[in-house]
Amino acid sequence: MQGITAIAARMAQLRELVEPAPTPTVASGSASGSTTTATAFADTLARAVATYQVPGAAPATTVDTSPSSVRRINGDMLPNGLAAHQNGRVPDAALTPVGDTGHRLWQPAAQQLTRLIDDARAQGVTIGITDSYRTYDTQVDLVRRKGLYSQGGLAATPGTSDHGWGLAVDLRLDDRAQAWMRANADRYGFAEDTPREPWHWAYQT
16 A cells, blocks of 8 residues: 555646646747746656656666677577577678688687687697588588487587677687687686587676
8 A cells, every 4th residue: 555655646736747847827828838837848758768767766777778788589508699689690791810820709709709710820729610600501511410419419409609700619629729728718608518519618797
């Protein structure tokens, strides 16, 4: 009952806020008075709506829309820069080449992987890429050829792969390169996150 009473009281306050003032007297044939009143009424209503808060509700919070913030889409935690797209259907404009490898990833992931490869090369370590962003159709074809991971194969269910977001790569690594990745990849945001696939590394947003 207290909640209902509070709402009723607040609605009464709102009615007072939006009660239109008497229309000013204007010269015959002029519509400026009614227009002014309507504008004032609209402004008052907008202010009332903007400041109204349901009693007991938490204060409104600012939504973080920066590229580094993430949202959960179909079970995946995704950066806002990807959340507007679909797995396997990320537009070309959102993808960036990884150095001169001929492979592409979501822009921040591509930039970090390019740095990683260059830094490894400077230390005498060669890191190659065998696969990167996969379209939805490519994911379907991979299931046909290699089977579902959940059934002992090597392919994720189409539409769920990190590759379909441009966040994962399959790397060509010798023993030295694998050891280098395990010691250093996290500094660039990459992690080895798929059992049975030591070549699979995903960018952690």
